[in-house]
Amino acid sequence: MYDYQVLFDFTQSVFEKMGLPAGEAQQAADILMRAELRNISTHGLVRLPEYVSLWQNKRITVTPKFTVVHETPSTALVDGGKGLGLVTAPKAMDIAIQKAMTVGTGWVAVRNSYHFGIAGYYAMKSLEHNMIGIAMTNANPLVAPTFSKYGMLGTNPIAVAIPAGEEPPFVADFATSPVSRGKVDVFESEGKETPGGLLQDARGNLTTNSSILRNGGALRTLGGDVAHGGHKGFCLTSVVDILSAVLPGANFGPTVVPTLGYVKDKTGAEDRGIGHFFGAMRIDAFQTADEFKAGMDEWIRAFRQAEPVEGQKRVIIPGDPERESEAIKLREGISLSKKSLDGLKRVAEIFKIAF
C-alpha cells in the first residue's frame, strides 16, 4: 500500500522534471491520482511512463501554446499546441463552464492534444457550479467498426456528471467499447483470457487471446454482434470520434498517430493530435437548481432502492463505487499493480529521483 500524498508528490515531481510549470505539474498529478483513488487505475500511474515516452519522442511539448482559434458565445475551438491532455483539457473545460455561466451552456472542441486521463475528472469540474458536465475524447484506433476487419476507432470514453441535492452526484464515466484497452492489458499481465465476444483477431474472427491487440487484433463495439446491438455501439463510438476529432480538426479514427508502440500507423497522416469535446450546461438554464436537484435525488433513490435480481445486492448508481473507493484509498492507501510499479521505477531512474 502506498500513501496517497507520497505518490502524488512523486508524480508531480516527474512532471516538473519533464519541464511542466509547477502549477500544471500539480494539476496533471491530481488527474492521474484521482484515477487511482477512483479505482480506475488503468488511467492512473500506469500511464506515467507513456507520457514520459511521448515527451522523450518529442510528440508533446511541455510548454504548449494554448490557442482559442475561434469562438461564439456558447462555443470555442481550442488548439492545444501539442501539449499533454492533462494540461490542455482542464483549461478547455473551464472555458465551457465560463460560457455556460454567461449564455446557459458552453461547448469546447480541442485539437492537437494527447491522452487526458479520466474523462470523469473534467465532467466533474462542472458540479460545483451547479452544471451538468460532459467530456469525451478519441484515442488510438483499437475498436473494429461492425463488419470491419481492423481496429479503426478508439475506446472513446464519455463522461457525464450530474449534480444532485442530498444524494451524491450521478457520475457516468465509461469507454464506449465494452471494455477499455487498459482492462485487456490487465487480463494480459495476469495471464488471463478475455471473455468471449470482446476481441477479434487480425482476420476479424472472435478470440479470447488477451495479447491479440499487439498482434493485429481489435476490440469489438459495445453490444457485440448486430443481433445484440453492436452497430449501436459503433454509432456511439463514431459520434465521440466525430465530435472530438473531426469537429476541431484533430486526427480522427484510423488517422490517429498511435501513442502505443504496438498499434501500427497505417495512414501516415500529419499529426494534429487527438481531440476532445467538452460541454457544460447550467441546470438553472432549464429549471431552478433546487427543483432539478430534488428530481435527481428522487431518480437516484428510485434506482438505488430497486429490487435486485437474486445474488446481487442492489442496482449501482453510476459514480457510487468510485466515490466510495476515493474515501477508502485516501484513508488506507493505494495498491499498485506490478506493471504500474515497474513503470514508476523506470521513470524514477530516467529522472534520477527517489521512488
Added chain:
Amino acid sequence: MYDYQVLFDFTQSVFEKMGLPAGEAQQAADILMRAELRNISTHGLVRLPEYVSLWQNKRITVTPKFTVVHETPSTALVDGGKGLGLVTAPKAMDIAIQKAMTVGTGWVAVRNSYHFGIAGYYAMKSLEHNMIGIAMTNANPLVAPTFSKYGMLGTNPIAVAIPAGEEPPFVADFATSPVSRGKVDVFESEGKETPGGLLQDARGNLTTNSSILRNGGALRTLGGDVAHGGHKGFCLTSVVDILSAVLPGANFGPTVVPTLGYVKDKTGAEDRGIGHFFGAMRIDAFQTADEFKAGMDEWIRAFRQAEPVEGQKRVIIPGDPERESEAIKLREGISLSKKSLDGLKRVAEIFKIAF
C-alpha cells in the same frame, strides 16, 4: 405494396379527424411516413392506433398549449401541454436551431409530451442549416438496469445527424437498448424467439420468449452482462432519461405513466408526460463549414472503404441504409405488416374513412 402518397393522405386525414389543425396533421403524418420510408416501420404507421388510443383515453390533447417556461440565450425549457410529441417536438427542435443561429448552439428540454416517432427526424432538421442535430427521448419503462429485476428505463433513443460535403450526411438513430421494443413485437407477431441475452423474465432470468414484455419481463441494457459492458448501456440509457425527463421535469424512468396496455403503472405518479431533449450546434461555431464538411467526407470514405470481414460487403455508414430505403420505397411503394394493416383498418372504422 402501398403508394407513399396514398398512405400519407390517409394518415393526415386520421390526424385531422382527431382534431389536429391541418398543418400539424400534415407534419405528424410526415414524421410517421418518414419512418416508413426509412424502413424503421416499428415507429411508423403501426403506431397510429396507439396515438388514437391515447386521444380516446384523453391522455393527450390535440390543441395543446405550447409554452416556453424558461430560457437563456442557448437553452429553453418547453411545456408541451400534453400534446402529441409529433406536434410538440418539431417546434422544440426549431427553437434549438434558432438559438444556435444566434449564439452557436441551442438546447431545448421538453416535458408534458408523448411519443414523438423517430428521433432521427428532429436531428435531421439541423442538416439544412449546416448544424449538427441531436434528439433524444425517454419512454415506457421496459429496460432493466444492470442487476435490477424489473424494467425501469425506456428504450430511450438517441439520434445524431452530422452534415457532410459531397457525401450524404452521417445519421445515427438508435434505441439505447440492444433492440427496440418494436423489434421484440415483430419477433412476437412472427412467432419467433428473441435472440439470447436480450430479454429477462419477471424474476430477472434470461429468456428468449418474445411475449415476456407482456408478462413482467424486461429488456437488458446494451452490452448485456457486466463482463460485456452492460453497465455502460445502463449509464447511456440513464443519461438519456435524466436529460429528457429530470431536466425538464417530465416523468422519469419507472414513474413514466405507461402508454402501453401491458406495462403496469407501478408508482401512480402524476402524469407530466414523457420528455425529450434536443440540441443543435452550428458547425461554423467551431471551424468553417467547408473545412468540417471536407473532414466528414474523409471520415465517411475511410470507414466505407474499410476492409470488411469475410462474408460481409462493407462497413455501413450510419444513415446509409435508411437513405437508400427512402429512395426505393418512394419509387416502388411501401409494404405493411399484418399488424400495421389491421391497425389502420381499425382506425379507418373509428373515423369512418376509407382505407
